[in-house]
Amino acid sequence: MKVLAPMAGITNGKFCNKMSVYGFDILTIGGYNADQKSIDAGLKIIKRGRSEFDIAQNHLKQHIINEIKIIKNNNNYNGLVSVNLRASSPDPIIKISEISEIDIIEINAHCRQEELIEAGCGQALLRNSSLLKDFISKVVENCDKKVSVKIRANVAGVDIIKIVKAIDDAGADFLHVDAMKPGFDTADYDIIKSIKKNVDIFIIGNNSVKDLISAQNMLSAGANGISIARAAINGNLSFDLSRI
Numbered sequence: 001m002k003v004l005a006p007m008a009g010i011t012n013g014k015f016c017n018k019m020s021v022y023g024f025d026i027l028t029i030g031g032y033n034a035d036q037k038s039i040d041a042g043l044k045i046i047k048r049g050r051s052e053f054d055i056a057q058n059h060l061k062q063h064i065i066n067e068i069k070i071i072k073n074n075n076n077y078n079g080l081v082s083v084n085l086r087a088s089s090p091d092p093i094i095k096i097s098e099i100s101e102i103d104i105i106e107i108n109a110h111c112r113q114e115e116l117i118e119a120g121c122g123q124a125l126l127r128n129s130s131l132l133k134d135f136i137s138k139v140v141e142n143c144d145k146k147v148s149v150k151i152r153a154n155v156a157g158v159d160i161i162k163i164v165k166a167i168d169d170a171g172a173d174f175l176h177v178d179a180m181k182p183g184f185d186t187a188d189y190d191i192i193k194s195i196k197k198n199v200d201i202f203i204i205g206n207n208s209v210k211d212l213i214s215a216q217n218m219l220s221a222g223a224n225g226i227s228i229a230r231a232a233i234n235g236n237l238s239f240d241l242s243r244i
């Protein structure tokens with residue numbers, strides 16, 4: 001399974017169409033801010049110069065429908081579309097999941113910008129594994145789409161094994177792990193190995209996949225699939241995904 005990972009302000013329908021020729025099985029749009037708290041955080045992030053999707057809450061559903069239609073009307077692509085969403089509670093995510101064009105809802109427990117963490121979104125969801133489990137369970141029980149959860153590894157004070165068990169127990173379909181290794185430009189494959197030993201959930205391994213070797217390393221560590229963000233940020237990919 002090969003996945004285009006979300007890049008806020010970049011991975012929209014048009015960008016995904018550029019990526020559709022490379023053999024991805026899942027194209028991800030977003031991350032979108034899905035509740036007022038995350039929207040306000042996003043505006044602060046934009047003010048300090050970082051790119052974000054700036055969409056009002058009452059326009060978000062229609063915006064997502066439009067972006068997915070751009071992808072699904074494209075004859076080059078027969079794969080799935082995932083939507084990466086940030087929110088401080090499950091209900092806004094459940095509401096977005098009603099969009100029939102969506103294949104996968106991705107809960108963002110990953111973004112580390114101060115503003116989002118203060119709003120109780122992104123990486124803040126990793127602080128408490130039982131609250132995270134309740135959050136995910138509510139989404140899983142109330143939506144008819146596949147559910148992915150995107151997390152970051154090596155976050156100070158977070159017991160990642162407790163977190164991945166909670167995600168698995170909550171019934172999510174995909175565990176999308178940014179195996180970031182602070183100070184290195186390769187992923188932390190040992191973290192993927194430990195996660196694999198502890199859960200049965202489908203693991204999408206992310207971080208520094210930039211060629212066939214790094215993709216193979218991620219799969220050898222135990223990931224069931226790989227995802228790519230920065231290696232695709234310019235709208236093209238320098239290696240052949242069909243060889244993975």
Ligand SMILES: Cc1cc2nc3c(=O)[nH]c(=O)nc-3n(C[C@H](O)[C@H](O)[C@H](O)COP(=O)(O)O)c2cc1C
Nearest residue numbers: 005006007008030031110178207208209228229230
């Ligand atoms: C510009 C940019 C924006 C990003 N925005 C998001 C986001 O909104 N949601 C998310 O879960 N990850 C986001 N990410 C993280 C990527 O999906 C990915 O986890 C990270 O870049 C590591 O993977 P890579 O080494 O393939 O780039 C973003 C990354 C970049 C570079």
